[in-house]
Amino acid sequence: MAFKIALAGIGKIARDQHVPALMASPDWELAATVSRRGSVDGVEAFENFDAMLEARPDITVVSLCMPPVPRFDFARAAILAGRHVMLEKPPGATLSECHALKALARRAGVSLYATWHSREAAMVAPAKAWLAGKTLKNLVVTWKEDVRKWHPGQTWIWQAGGLGVFDPGINALSIVTEILQDPIHISSSELLIPENCETPIAANLTFAHPQGAQVSAEFDFRKEGDQFWNIAIETDQGSLVLSEGGATLSINGEMQNAAIGDTALKGEYPRLYANMAALVRARGIDMDLAPMAHVADAFLLGKRVSVEPFVE
Numbered sequence: 580m581a582f583k584i585a586l587a588g589i590g591k592i593a594r595d596q597h598v599p600a601l602m603a604s605p606d607w608e609l610a611a612t613v614s615r616r617g618s619v620d621g622v623e624a625f626e627n628f629d630a631m632l633e634a635r636p637d638i639t640v641v642s643l644c645m646p647p648v649p650r651f652d653f654a655r656a657a658i659l660a661g662r663h664v665m666l667e668k669p670p671g672a673t674l675s676e677c678h679a680l681k682a683l684a685r686r687a688g689v690s691l692y693a694t695w696h697s698r699e700a701a702m703v704a705p706a707k708a709w710l711a712g713k714t715l716k717n718l719v720v721t722w723k724e725d726v727r728k729w730h731p732g733q734t735w736i737w738q739a740g741g742l743g744v745f746d747p748g749i750n751a752l753s754i755v756t757e758i759l760q761d762p763i764h765i766s767s768s769e770l771l772i773p774e775n776c777e778t779p780i781a782a783n784l785t786f787a788h789p790q791g792a793q794v795s796a797e798f799d800f801r802k803e804g805d806q807f808w809n810i811a812i813e814t815d816q817g818s819l820v821l822s823e824g825g826a827t828l829s830i831n832g833e834m835q836n837a838a839i840g841d842t843a844l845k846g847e848y849p850r851l852y853a854n855m856a857a858l859v860r861a862r863g864i865d866m867d868l869a870p871m872a873h874v875a876d877a878f879l880l881g882k883r884v885s886v887e888p889f890v891e
């Protein structure tokens with residue numbers, strides 16, 4: 580039987596990915612939306628979250644797609660009302676609130692899922708399998724995109740807690756923390772912050788690796804023209820490049836996958852919802868905060884450099 584689910588925060592990602600994934604899955608019935616402006620044709624629409632929880636006790640799962648700063652209050656209310664909760668990335672605005680949600684979910688006996696959609700890109704698992712047993716020598720993340728193209732009008736990204744360039748950058752970190760065998764930690768961080776913004780538009784990070792491999796990441800929101808979402812890795816037994824956000828993989832210069840671009844990325848959200856269905860059935864909690872811990876560390880160690888104002 581399908582789980583009834585409510586989707587809250589009907590913005591870009593809810594429309595682009597969550598709604599199609601839910602509509603296509605036999606595991607789920609999209610039973611309600613909660614949004615001040617958005618709705619989905621044919622689905623009961625609420626503007627108030629508490630009113631939805633009150634009116635629809637039959638809806639046992641909620642998926643939260645609003646930006647990170649307001650998300651905690653929604654997640655807390657849902658858990659206290661006995662609902663299972665799925666969180667868009669990043670799972671919250673701070674690590675402490677994520678830990679608090681995990682404790683609340685445990686106490687309430689409900690499932691809680693911190694999703695990392697990029698981990699579900701088609702070639703992440705094959706990359707992880709290829710890396711197993713090899714010695715890492717070098718890893719370079721290059722995540723450079725045009726914020727005007729991908730985040731039009733999203734002023735929250737530039738406000739404290741909106742992460743700036745770490746909003747896409749955390750996707751790279753979710754892949755890195757998934758595929759590497761050894762834990763890494765940030766050793767230096769430079770944050771380029773526009774004079775009129777509270778969050779960085781670019782960041783340069785280096786990481787310490789237990790076996791001394793060179794690990795670095797360059798995030799930039801100002802890239803026009805070609806866009807890059809690449810992770811290039813050298814090991815003692817050859818090299819690997821994950822590109823297009825994990826959708827394509829080349830090993831020692833040979834392309835490994837048939838599906839590329841959009842086609843290969845389309846599986847991300849269906850896989851997230853399949854994971855959530857399994858988690859709810861098992862009453863499980865999956866709250867891996869490793870990508871977010873790196874972002875928090877980047878802010879803790881970050882050397883701030885003021886750059887020219889950002890005008891959309």
Ligand code: NAP
Binds near residue numbers: 590613616649669733
């Ligand atoms: P968005 O287009 O700005 O939409 C977010 C929605 O959340 C808005 O439509 C708004 O709906 C609601 N919202 C905004 N501020 C709110 C507040 N203070 N309180 C309650 N609801 C609020 O943002 P998005 O791109 O969908 O991103 C949302 C989340 O998904 C972010 O965490 C982002 O990192 C993640 N994500 C985005 C993408 C992407 O490509 N855009 C990809 C993967 C993950 P109402 O005003 O109608 O209530």
